[in-house]
Protein backbone atom coordinates (compact mmCIF):
# COMPACT_ATOMS: atom_id res chain seq x y z
CA UNK A 179 0.00 0.00 0.00
CA UNK A 180 1.29 3.43 -0.96
CA UNK A 181 0.52 6.55 1.04
CA UNK A 182 1.17 10.24 0.48
CA UNK A 183 1.83 11.87 3.84
CA UNK A 184 1.99 15.62 4.48
CA UNK A 185 3.51 16.72 7.79
CA UNK A 186 3.43 20.30 9.07
CA UNK A 187 5.78 20.77 12.01
CA UNK A 188 4.62 23.02 14.87
CA UNK A 189 7.43 23.43 17.39
CA UNK A 190 6.17 25.06 20.61
CA UNK A 191 7.53 28.60 20.98
CA UNK A 192 8.54 27.83 24.56
CA UNK A 193 11.18 25.26 23.50
CA UNK A 194 14.85 26.13 24.02
CA UNK A 195 17.37 25.87 21.18
CA UNK A 196 18.88 22.82 22.94
CA UNK A 197 15.54 21.04 23.13
CA UNK A 198 14.81 21.77 19.47
CA UNK A 199 18.26 20.50 18.46
CA UNK A 200 17.72 17.30 20.47
CA UNK A 201 14.37 16.59 18.79
CA UNK A 202 15.70 17.42 15.32
CA UNK A 203 18.68 15.07 15.81
CA UNK A 204 16.46 12.21 16.99
CA UNK A 205 13.95 12.91 14.21
CA UNK A 206 16.72 12.56 11.62
CA UNK A 207 17.93 9.25 13.10
CA UNK A 208 14.38 7.89 13.17
CA UNK A 209 13.30 8.92 9.68
CA UNK A 210 16.60 7.86 8.11
CA UNK A 211 16.19 4.45 9.74
CA UNK A 212 12.80 4.05 8.08
CA UNK A 213 14.19 5.35 4.78
CA UNK A 214 16.98 2.76 4.94
CA UNK A 215 14.34 0.07 5.54
CA UNK A 216 12.83 0.99 2.15
CA UNK A 217 9.40 1.71 3.62
CA UNK A 218 9.83 5.51 3.59
CA UNK A 219 10.43 5.98 -0.12
CA UNK A 220 10.52 9.75 -0.63
CA UNK A 221 11.00 12.68 1.75
CA UNK A 222 10.69 16.18 0.31
CA UNK A 223 10.76 19.56 2.04
CA UNK A 224 7.92 21.90 1.02
CA UNK A 225 9.72 25.05 -0.14
CA UNK A 226 9.33 27.93 2.27
CA UNK A 227 7.56 25.92 4.97
CA UNK A 228 8.51 23.74 7.93
CA UNK A 229 6.57 20.93 6.24
CA UNK A 230 7.37 17.83 4.28
CA UNK A 231 5.69 15.63 1.71
CA UNK A 232 6.54 11.95 1.91
CA UNK A 233 5.67 8.72 0.14
CA UNK A 234 5.66 5.52 2.15
CA UNK A 235 5.10 1.97 0.95
CA UNK A 236 3.87 -0.22 3.78
CA UNK A 237 1.89 -3.40 4.43
CA UNK A 238 -1.08 -1.74 6.14
CA UNK A 239 -2.49 1.44 7.67
CA UNK A 240 -1.40 0.05 11.04
CA UNK A 241 2.20 -0.12 9.83
CA UNK A 242 1.96 3.42 8.46
CA UNK A 243 0.75 4.62 11.85
CA UNK A 244 3.54 2.72 13.62
CA UNK A 245 6.15 4.46 11.46
CA UNK A 246 4.71 7.97 11.65
CA UNK A 247 4.02 7.79 15.38
CA UNK A 248 7.59 6.62 16.05
CA UNK A 249 8.88 10.07 15.04
CA UNK A 250 9.91 12.16 18.06
CA UNK A 251 8.11 15.18 16.56
CA UNK A 252 4.89 13.20 15.97
CA UNK A 253 2.99 14.97 18.79
CA UNK A 254 4.02 18.33 17.30
CA UNK A 255 2.96 17.79 13.70
CA UNK A 256 -0.31 18.21 11.83
CA UNK A 257 -0.45 15.16 9.56
CA UNK A 258 -2.55 14.53 6.47
CA UNK A 259 -2.57 11.09 4.83
CA UNK A 260 -3.83 10.09 1.39
CA UNK A 261 -3.98 6.53 0.13
CA UNK A 262 -2.66 6.21 -3.45
CA UNK A 263 -3.44 3.75 -6.21
CA UNK A 264 -2.30 3.42 -9.79
CA UNK A 265 -3.70 5.97 -12.25
CA UNK A 266 -5.10 4.17 -15.34
CA UNK A 267 -3.58 6.79 -17.67
CA UNK A 268 -0.13 6.83 -16.15
CA UNK A 269 2.57 6.34 -18.78
CA UNK A 270 5.21 5.30 -16.32
CA UNK A 271 5.17 2.60 -13.69
CA UNK A 272 5.48 3.86 -10.17
CA UNK A 273 9.17 4.07 -9.33
CA UNK A 274 8.71 2.32 -6.01
Ligand SMILES: O=C(O)C[C@H]1C=CC(=O)O1
Nearest residue numbers: 187205206209228229230
Ligand atom coordinates in the same frame (compact mmCIF):
# COMPACT_ATOMS: atom_id res chain seq x y z
O1 LIG B 1 11.62 18.20 9.31
C1 LIG B 1 10.54 17.62 9.07
O2 LIG B 1 9.94 17.75 8.02
C2 LIG B 1 9.97 16.69 10.13
C3 LIG B 1 10.48 15.37 10.05
C4 LIG B 1 9.84 14.30 9.32
C5 LIG B 1 10.79 13.48 8.89
C6 LIG B 1 12.04 14.04 9.19
O3 LIG B 1 13.15 13.57 8.94
O4 LIG B 1 11.88 15.24 9.79
